[in-house]
Amino acid sequence: MFPYKTSLEINRNNNRPIYLQLANQFITLIKERKLPPDTKLPGSRTLADLLKVHRKTIVACYDELLLQGWVESIAKKGTYVHRNLPELHQNDFLDTNADTTPNSTGFSFYKHPVLDDQPLSNDNKFMTINDGISDERLTPVHELARTYRRIANGKNSFQYLSYGSTYGNEKLRSVLVDYLNKTRGLKISKERLLITRGSQMGIYLAAQLLLRADDNIIVGTTNYSTADITFQHQDVNLLRVPVDENGLETTTVETICKKKKIKAIYVTSHHHHPTTVTLSAERRIHLLNLARKYNFAIIEDDYDYDFNYNHAPILPLSSHDLNANVIYIGSVCKTVAPVFRVGYLIASKDFVDEAARLRRIVDRQGDALLELTFAEFIQTGDLDRHIRKVLKIYEARRDLFCRLLREELSEFFTFQVPKGGMAVWVQLNQKYSWEQVSVAAKKQQLAIGNWQRYDRANAGHNAIRIGFATYNETEIVALIGKLKKTLFHIKSRTI
Amino acid sequence: MFPYKTSLEINRNNNRPIYLQLANQFITLIKERKLPPDTKLPGSRTLADLLKVHRKTIVACYDELLLQGWVESIAKKGTYVHRNLPELHQNDFLDTNADTTPNSTGFSFYKHPVLDDQPLSNDNKFMTINDGISDERLTPVHELARTYRRIANGKNSFQYLSYGSTYGNEKLRSVLVDYLNKTRGLKISKERLLITRGSQMGIYLAAQLLLRADDNIIVGTTNYSTADITFQHQDVNLLRVPVDENGLETTTVETICKKKKIKAIYVTSHHHHPTTVTLSAERRIHLLNLARKYNFAIIEDDYDYDFNYNHAPILPLSSHDLNANVIYIGSVCKTVAPVFRVGYLIASKDFVDEAARLRRIVDRQGDALLELTFAEFIQTGDLDRHIRKVLKIYEARRDLFCRLLREELSEFFTFQVPKGGMAVWVQLNQKYSWEQVSVAAKKQQLAIGNWQRYDRANAGHNAIRIGFATYNETEIVALIGKLKKTLFHIKSRTI
Numbered sequence: 001m002f003p004y005k006t007s008l009e010i011n012r013n014n015n016r017p018i019y020l021q022l023a024n025q026f027i028t029l030i031k032e033r034k035l036p037p038d039t040k041l042p043g044s045r046t047l048a049d050l051l052k053v054h055r056k057t058i059v060a061c062y063d064e065l066l067l068q069g070w071v072e073s074i075a076k077k078g079t080y081v082h083r084n085l086p087e088l089h090q091n092d093f094l095d096t097n098a099d100t101t102p103n104s105t106g107f108s109f110y111k112h113p114v115l116d117d118q119p120l121s122n123d124n125k126f127m128t129i130n131d132g133i134s135d136e137r138l139t140p141v142h143e144l145a146r147t148y149r150r151i152a153n154g155k156n157s158f159q160y161l162s163y164g165s166t167y168g169n170e171k172l173r174s175v176l177v178d179y180l181n182k183t184r185g186l187k188i189s190k191e192r193l194l195i196t197r198g199s200q201m202g203i204y205l206a207a208q209l210l211l212r213a214d215d216n217i218i219v220g221t222t223n224y225s226t227a228d229i230t231f232q233h234q235d236v237n238l239l240r241v242p243v244d245e246n247g248l249e250t251t252t253v254e255t256i257c258k259k260k261k262i263k264a265i266y267v268t269s270h271h272h273h274p275t276t277v278t279l280s281a282e283r284r285i286h287l288l289n290l291a292r293k294y295n296f297a298i299i300e301d302d303y304d305y306d307f308n309y310n311h312a313p314i315l316p317l318s319s320h321d322l323n324a325n326v327i328y329i330g331s332v333c334k335t336v337a338p339v340f341r342v343g344y345l346i347a348s349k350d351f352v353d354e355a356a357r358l359r360r361i362v363d364r365q366g367d368a369l370l371e372l373t374f375a376e377f378i379q380t381g382d383l384d385r386h387i388r389k390v391l392k393i394y395e396a397r398r399d400l401f402c403r404l405l406r407e408e409l410s411e412f413f414t415f416q417v418p419k420g421g422m423a424v425w426v427q428l429n430q431k432y433s434w435e436q437v438s439v440a441a442k443k444q445q446l447a448i449g450n451w452q453r454y455d456r457a458n459a460g461h462n463a464i465r466i467g468f469a470t471y472n473e474t475e476i477v478a479l480i481g482k483l484k485k486t487l488f489h490i491k492s493r494t495i
Numbered sequence: 496m497f498p499y500k501t502s503l504e505i506n507r508n509n510n511r512p513i514y515l516q517l518a519n520q521f522i523t524l525i526k527e528r529k530l531p532p533d534t535k536l537p538g539s540r541t542l543a544d545l546l547k548v549h550r551k552t553i554v555a556c557y558d559e560l561l562l563q564g565w566v567e568s569i570a571k572k573g574t575y576v577h578r579n580l581p582e583l584h585q586n587d588f589l590d591t592n593a594d595t596t597p598n599s600t601g602f603s604f605y606k607h608p609v610l611d612d613q614p615l616s617n618d619n620k621f622m623t624i625n626d627g628i629s630d631e632r633l634t635p636v637h638e639l640a641r642t643y644r645r646i647a648n649g650k651n652s653f654q655y656l657s658y659g660s661t662y663g664n665e666k667l668r669s670v671l672v673d674y675l676n677k678t679r680g681l682k683i684s685k686e687r688l689l690i691t692r693g694s695q696m697g698i699y700l701a702a703q704l705l706l707r708a709d710d711n712i713i714v715g716t717t718n719y720s721t722a723d724i725t726f727q728h729q730d731v732n733l734l735r736v737p738v739d740e741n742g743l744e745t746t747t748v749e750t751i752c753k754k755k756k757i758k759a760i761y762v763t764s765h766h767h768h769p770t771t772v773t774l775s776a777e778r779r780i781h782l783l784n785l786a787r788k789y790n791f792a793i794i795e796d797d798y799d800y801d802f803n804y805n806h807a808p809i810l811p812l813s814s815h816d817l818n819a820n821v822i823y824i825g826s827v828c829k830t831v832a833p834v835f836r837v838g839y840l841i842a843s844k845d846f847v848d849e850a851a852r853l854r855r856i857v858d859r860q861g862d863a864l865l866e867l868t869f870a871e872f873i874q875t876g877d878l879d880r881h882i883r884k885v886l887k888i889y890e891a892r893r894d895l896f897c898r899l900l901r902e903e904l905s906e907f908f909t910f911q912v913p914k915g916g917m918a919v920w921v922q923l924n925q926k927y928s929w930e931q932v933s934v935a936a937k938k939q940q941l942a943i944g945n946w947q948r949y950d951r952a953n954a955g956h957n958a959i960r961i962g963f964a965t966y967n968e969t970e971i972v973a974l975i976g977k978l979k980k981t982l983f984h985i986k987s988r989t990i
Binding site (some may be wrong): 015016017020023024027029063064067068069070082084085086087088089101102103105106107108109110111112115116117133134136137139141142144145146148149151152153157158159160161162163164182185187188192197198200203204208209210212226229233246263264278280281286288289291292293295296297300310311312314315320321322323324325329337339340341347348349350351352354359360361362363364365366367368369370384393419451486491 | 581641698784805807845
């Protein structure tokens with residue numbers, strides 16, 4: 001007889017019932033052909049005695065195997081391993097407790113070379129330069145979590161727990177429409193707004209609906225790298241136009257439009273990513289006129305609308321658009337915290353409807369409890385109060401960072417003080433390279449981050465964004481100190 | 496002079512500062528050419544007197560217009576509407592307070608005919624038949640919200656608020672790996688698991704990586720309609736194989752493989768969607784062998800693993816897969832509640848890495864606070880306790896529903912009592928149609944839902960899924976009553 005006693009192991013500390021532990025071990029023995037088809041299994045009483053378990057346990061185990069189709073019961077003869085079970089052709093079964101699955105698939109799939117990893121530095125001892133993100137320590141997380149819990153505990157909360165609208169929670173849609181109409185000079189109704197997870201999902205949905213292989217899309221010579229990647233993933237032609245101190249050069253856009261069919265243009269009109277400049281009023285109107293004349297879409301990513309230090313926020317292109325050329329994208333990720341993935345896409349109704357249909361297969365729906373939390377956060381004025389509070393803090397941080405950069409490092413860096421946003425566009429003296437800086441900075445436990453992403457067009461501007469908003473005063477001083485040590489070290493070795 | 500006094504409106508109850516209210520109205524006047532280029536604006540003192548505001552307000556307003564580039568300041572002459580502003584070519588400006596944007600875009604975009612709306616019934620008075628979803632009233636939402644808040648309030652919570660890993664929160668990944676290895680007979684390590692929003696995102700990512708136009712994918716003659724749609728959105732050939740009482744007919748799969756290159760097969764092996772049958776052990780092995788031989792992917796959607804009434808859950812195909820052919824997809828959406836969009840995709844490392852890169856542009860990352868909440872929910876055993884509790888309730892509901900269906904409606908319906916899951920596959924007597932039922936049911940305030948989705952292959956099986964888990968005993972009795980009245984009404988008119 002097969003050595004059942006040594007082959008079957010019972011763990012009484014395991015949560016799983018013993019009959020199931022045994023059944024699963026039987027399945028492995030059957031799969032591995034240690035118990036080949038047509039093998040007669042011992043009677044339940046015999047096996048029970050052998051394993052010192054109750055007979056009912058073995059009966060339950062055999063029933064389970066029967067139900068799953070691993071064994072068959074032949075009247076008056078007993079239980080047999082199923083005759084028709086094919087042999088499982090697998091790799092070695094030598095070590096069945098380890099994960100012996102190969103690292104690569106047993107099938108082919110499409111890898112797109114443009115997708116990249118953008119790994120996050122996990123080394124906490126390192127200070128990592130970012131492209132302008134909020135300081136998570138300023139997040140009103142206690143207030144938001146309290147509201148979340150109160151909403152979840154509400155006696156009507158159950159209606160929000162099941163499947164909901166792909167467009168997003170209706171209350172948040174209404175509240176956001178009011179808020180955006182008031183703050184952004186928009187005049188939209190609810191059916192023109194789709195709630196997304198964050199700006200990135202808005203860019204992705206727009207790219208999917210607008211772009212197919214070999215379509216033309218215009219972006220800046222410098223551009224937000226993840227937007228580049230999202231468009232290039234559609235195998236488009238990315239046509240680049242220069243960016244100067246007034247933003248994207250719209251005369252170049254016009255020249256291109258005269259020659260080629262353009263599907264879309266991507267703009268960060270408020271503060272161009274990465275250079276932080278604002279698109280001038282003249283160019284705004286020019287761009288809207290071109291979009292109307294040549295029937296292309298303007299994807300307006302208003303990622304840091306709320307952050308202006310020298311003047312009021314500039315109304316988005318979308319607020320001047322009466323021809324439905326603009327797809328307006330925003331989120332609370334920069335304003336509140338990246339973890340709260342609540343964003344929106346605004347366009348004409350037909351586009352929003354198709355984006356919702358697509359979203360249905362991408363991600364079904366959002367998180368109604370979180371969406372309701374943000375509806376309340378906006379409605380009570382807490383969002384406005386939060387913005388006013390952090391705006392002052394970030395302005396002071398910008399001023400300190402720019403002052404120290406100028407005072408301590410002007411022989412290495414040139415930059416303009418940004419009028420808004422959370423980052424400075426810092427150009428390195430052409431004598432040096434960011435690659436050098438990146439290597440040398442490690443000694444200071446400073447990570448320059450993915451500096452390559454800022455020049456995907458190989459324009460050679462030798463600049464990166466340095467986010468200042470994440471750091472408090474002490475940290476800004478420390479960051480400048482690390483940069484200074486790094487740069488002077490490079491300089492001393494270069495001479 | 497231009498009638499500034501009647502054209503500019505000041506609302507002192509508005510939250511926006513007056514200088515900004517005025518500036519935005521100026522912008523509208525300039526855009527509409529009511530104030531054409533080169534128009535001299537009144538001096539700040541004159542306008543201040545006219546509007547009865549402080550002169551500083553007008554100075555601030557003009558500064559704002561200057562900064563945004565709408566006006567220019569000419570030394571010793573005054574403030575002029577910018578000379579170079581192009582005219583904005585837009586539709587009528589007649590009613591600038593209403594949303595006059597057309598309902599269709601000013602550009603072309605790709606609509607895919609396969610995407611559909613799947614609108615949810617919003618009429619609360621109606622009882623709507625679903626395809627098997629949990630009862631939201633049984634959700635442990637208080638416990639989850641309490642945990643969420645505690646995690647958010649934790650002194651280390653700030654690290655979770657900023658950008659995080661696209662793979663999902665590391666703690667949840669670890670906890671899920673342990674949990675799935677223990678409950679599903681898997682032997683995976685963390686790098687083989689990607690956290691997704693829910694099963695649907697897993698299906699979407701897999702479809703994107705596996706399928707391009709004209710690729711072949713196999714599904715059942717009856718199949719989960721959203722999976723069909725997700726694949727057809729990639730313009731694939733959907734090849735259908737019959738489904739019988741043992742699940743997908745794998746001999747037909749083999750016949751197809753001999754003739755055509757197959758990229759993938761989609762299976763709901765545990766309880767076939769929609770028919771609820773379980774794939775037999777023999778066919779499981781056959782399918783794995785075919786996948787190995789013909790190098791195709793098995794997308795295993797284990798959407799209701801936890802719900803078995805007559806026996807223990809059957810281990811997924813993934814647990815027998817040592818060749819990395821299986822992409823295993825699951826979520827907590829069916830087990831806990833759809834609003835909590837936490838799911839996973841398990842495959843070999845190279846596939847998971849590419850899925851993460853793709854997810855990076857689709858949706859950046861998940862919600863770390865929610866992911867940590869679920870990590871704790873699983874780790875403390877609360878998930879297991881929840882499953883044990885609802886399993887008993889759903890079993891009783893299944894038994895009641897099936898008994899009443901048999902006793903009261905057997906002349907109209909045939910069905911098998913499902914061994915697990917949350918729905919019964921109910922065949923209507925061929926004398927009648929679901930269209931008839933759907934129309935007649937309205938009188939009973941009963942919505943049959945999207946019954947067409949169950950026969951996308953036009954197989955004429957005349958069956959739909961009726962979810963029973965959502966309803967308590969009283970509601971099940973009411974549902975049966977509504978069905979009975981509807982069917983007997985149809986019968987009386989048919990005779």
